[in-house]
Amino acid sequence: MVNTKEKTPFSNITIIDVAREAGVSYGTVSRVINDSPNVKEETREKVKEVIDRLGFVGNRSARSLVSGKSHVIGLLIPDLGTAYIGEIIRGIDMELETARYNLMLYTTHRRETKEAGYISSLIQSGVDGVILILPRNPAKYLEKLRSLNFPYVLVDHQGIDDRGPAVGATNFQGAFDATEYLIQLGHTRIALITGSMDLGCSQERLKGYQEAMKKHALQIEPEWIVEGDFEQTTGYEKALKLISLSNRPTAIFASNDMMAFGAMNAVRDQGLKIPGDISVVGFDDIFQSSQTMPGLTTVHQPLEQMGREATRMLVEMMSEREIKPGKIELPTRLVLRDSCRNLADSRNNG
Amino acid sequence: MVNTKEKTPFSNITIIDVAREAGVSYGTVSRVINDSPNVKEETREKVKEVIDRLGFVGNRSARSLVSGKSHVIGLLIPDLGTAYIGEIIRGIDMELETARYNLMLYTTHRRETKEAGYISSLIQSGVDGVILILPRNPAKYLEKLRSLNFPYVLVDHQGIDDRGPAVGATNFQGAFDATEYLIQLGHTRIALITGSMDLGCSQERLKGYQEAMKKHALQIEPEWIVEGDFEQTTGYEKALKLISLSNRPTAIFASNDMMAFGAMNAVRDQGLKIPGDISVVGFDDIFQSSQTMPGLTTVHQPLEQMGREATRMLVEMMSEREIKPGKIELPTRLVLRDSCRNLADSRNNG
DNA sequence: CTGAAAGCGCTAACAA
DNA sequence: TTGTTAGCGCTTTCAG
Numbered sequence A, B: 001m002v003n004t005k006e007k008t009p010f011s012n013i014t015i016i017d018v019a020r021e022a023g024v025s026y027g028t029v030s031r032v033i034n035d036s037p038n039v040k041e042e043t044r045e046k047v048k049e050v051i052d053r054l055g056f057v058g059n060r061s062a063r064s065l066v067s068g069k070s071h072v073i074g075l076l077i078p079d080l081g082t083a084y085i086g087e088i089i090r091g092i093d094m095e096l097e098t099a100r101y102n103l104m105l106y107t108t109h110r111r112e113t114k115e116a117g118y119i120s121s122l123i124q125s126g127v128d129g130v131i132l133i134l135p136r137n138p139a140k141y142l143e144k145l146r147s148l149n150f151p152y153v154l155v156d157h158q159g160i161d162d163r164g165p166a167v168g169a170t171n172f173q174g175a176f177d178a179t180e181y182l183i184q185l186g187h188t189r190i191a192l193i194t195g196s197m198d199l200g201c202s203q204e205r206l207k208g209y210q211e212a213m214k215k216h217a218l219q220i221e222p223e224w225i226v227e228g229d230f231e232q233t234t235g236y237e238k239a240l241k242l243i244s245l246s247n248r249p250t251a252i253f254a255s256n257d258m259m260a261f262g263a264m265n266a267v268r269d270q271g272l273k274i275p276g277d278i279s280v281v282g283f284d285d286i287f288q289s290s291q292t293m294p295g296l297t298t299v300h301q302p303l304e305q306m307g308r309e310a311t312r313m314l315v316e317m318m319s320e321r322e323i324k325p326g327k328i329e330l331p332t333r334l335v336l337r338d339s340c341r342n343l344a345d346s347r348n349n350g
Numbered sequence C: 001c002t003g004a005a006a007g008c009g010c011t012a013a014c015a016a
Numbered sequence D: 001t002t003g004t005t006a007g008c009g010c011t012t013t014c015a016g
Helices: A015-022 A026-033 A041-054 A060-067 A083-099 A112-124 A139-147 A171-184 A200-215 A232-243 A257-269 A303-320 B015-022 B026-033 B041-054 B060-067 B083-099 B112-124 B139-148 B171-184 B200-215 B232-243 B257-269 B303-320
Strands: A072-077 A102-107 A129-132 A152-155 A165-169 A190-193 A251-254 A279-284 A297-300 A326-330 A333-335 B072-077 B102-107 B129-132 B152-155 B165-169 B190-193 B251-254 B279-284 B297-300 B326-330 B333-335
Touching: A015 A026, A015 A041, A026 A041, A060 B060, A072 A083, A072 A112, A072 A303, A083 A102, A083 A303, A083 B102, A102 A112, A102 B083, A112 A139, A129 A303, A139 A152, A152 A303, A165 A171, A165 A200, A165 A303, A171 A190, A171 A200, A171 A251, A171 A279, A171 A297, A171 A333, A190 A200, A190 A232, A232 A251, A232 A257, A251 A257, A257 A279, A303 A326, B015 B026, B015 B041, B026 B041, B072 B083, B072 B112, B072 B303, B083 B102, B083 B303, B102 B112, B112 B139, B129 B303, B139 B152, B152 B303, B165 B171, B165 B200, B165 B303, B171 B190, B171 B200, B171 B251, B171 B279, B171 B297, B171 B333, B190 B200, B190 B232, B232 B251, B232 B257, B251 B257, B257 B279, B303 B326
Parallel strands: A072 A102, A072 A129, A129 A152, A152 A165, A165 A326, A190 A251, A251 A279, A279 A297, B072 B102, B072 B129, B129 B152, B152 B165, B165 B326, B190 B251, B251 B279, B279 B297
Antiparallel strands: A102 B102, A297 A333, B297 B333
């Protein structure tokens, strides 16, 4: 293991070396690299041969410096903890590959104090655009991004701010469908554990629930709507509260799967059965939802596709150098598993 | 939304602007930026003030070009699908923050055909070093990396190749502990679902299991050891096979949690109870393991810490410009939950 | 302590 | 079709 303290590290051979070896000017080598049409086929072949032979890889920094773009996009996320984000990233990543971009990952680790600084450091790190998957209202970020006309896309954050480019899912419709499904199963006492109410998606889901209940002329007791925050433990606690109600609901609709898991645990801890005594529905359809016992009936969000779509929008904005407002809503889909009881069916008593 | 087609994008103000505004040469500005000691305090103050006022952020590419380093490290992973990787990344990310590096994410998406090309593109993208979390034998990668003396660290991949810098966990000891725990609970017929046997960690875990059985003079029936591949469905299938054995084991030790989940489902689908009829132990202690019913007893791997440690090693190698062989093994820890039955305790029959 | 200036490797405009 | 060359923004000698 030689300790080489030289400066330029792992591809010391440059465009000039290639040029010399191929017997052309280095401008020509540059043309070959960039697939310029103005190169004689013969020359192109020769240069390519030399590139391969020498193992030339090109210097990204130099290229970025002169071209003014890094071909890297930044992804800002709160944390890697949830499978939810992983699926979105997969979509981003796949799309980025076809667009030939690289992905720089930034996690806020919930340190909201540093919000403002993050954008600066994002920009400073030279990314060409940024995708934001943020739990809270990212107003501070957006303000700066917009004022700089810096390309960005918000994922799963529609509702609060209508101007920015964003991709989300049909939260209203998804919640509506889930609620109506429960109603069709014969449920009339349906509770809702909302998400954090400062998030647009939480509000949309609440509205979907309310609308479905209203459509079927069902009364909503005020105690049936409790505010959650997307955390499993909160789902547990709120479900406990719901279960202890005198007019106990027969079904609990949690605004995400994690809270639904918490609710399922709470139901079981009270010695009740799922779906025999209480039915549970979630939202997201993360991987674990198919693995619980019983499997969780939930609203599927097309997370991977959301990632892809966001990336497409961003790539387009980057190439056109302008932020285009407008948002895309991808359709959700109710996934039926075994956590809901059909009240008309006496066999299905969990 | 103005469509500005100019080239240099989002921080058009340069070191020269700052210099002019501050009335110094731009070399001095550079010194201030780089915390060079040779600057009069008064000058430093003034320059800093101008930097703030103008909102100067500096051009990463230019800096990288001249310094020969990007202050970015690459992370190569197979996929974001598992919580397992998320936890390692969290550790990497935290450590990187203190080291003031950025993280570029590359996923192979299991496309092993492109293995060789990945390293080239990693290097081409100008990262200063790379952390590899790879499921299969990364010999092809390592060869190239080594020949270039390119800093890298392998995470959770010890066993096959002993030379390279790597950080892992005490797989042997962890498996030994888990098996011995089962034995102490009174189990004598203990089955093992291995991981992919081309992986060092799988082999270590197998050895740990064998050693514990041997230590307690317990017979291992050949049918009790079945090869898995870390996938949940495989855990399900293999457990099914195990359950149907005439000399059915009373406990199943799965080489990771995902397979343990599969095994749990299989046990239940056969109308058997956990842990009443069959005890299950996993390996990893991913988040979900505490969420299943019953909670999964498993071997905790210090994933986050592994990420941190790997990053520290890499940062050191990058600064010293040499690959230092040697690997670190972080201790595992058995986490007791409710998926194992104490055979001496008649109450605990699940 | 500070200014001047030589590049880092590359793209792209201009000539030939 | 190809060569020449002016920078991109910055770090880092080398003088002073």
